[in-house]
Amino acid sequence: MPALTSLIPPQILPIVMLFASNVFMTFAWYGHLKHKSAPLALAILASWGIAFFEYCLAVPANRFGSEVYSAAQLKTMQEVITLIVFAGFSVLYLKEPLGWNHLLGFAFISAGAFFIFHKF
Secondary structure (H helix, E strand, C coil): CCCCHHHCCCHHHHHHHHHHHHHHHHHHHHHHCCCCCHHHHHHHHHHHHHHHHHHHHHHHHHHHHCCCCCCCHHHHHHHHHHHHHHHHHHHHHHCCCCCHHHHHHHHHHHHHHHHHHHCC
């Protein structure tokens, strides 16, 4: 079986892995908000368990990504991906609407990402 790194282009692999990683991270950090009656200690332990899988994806994503992206670019990608995943999670899982102010704030962060990836 070919290695994952030979199946997906090196520019795309870290993005795919960071998306998957952020799904786990978002559930680890915010999934318990739907179960506020559960003991906090249980929420913490469950979050740690979920976060393990996030790290299993994020660490190699950054290792593979460092071959084609700078650390600043990888961090910027991660932040933008986090916002995309969180926006979907907030609306679909937590049933919390996103307002125009959220979208405007996300747009400003994305504009900042533009400058990280372009040299002037």
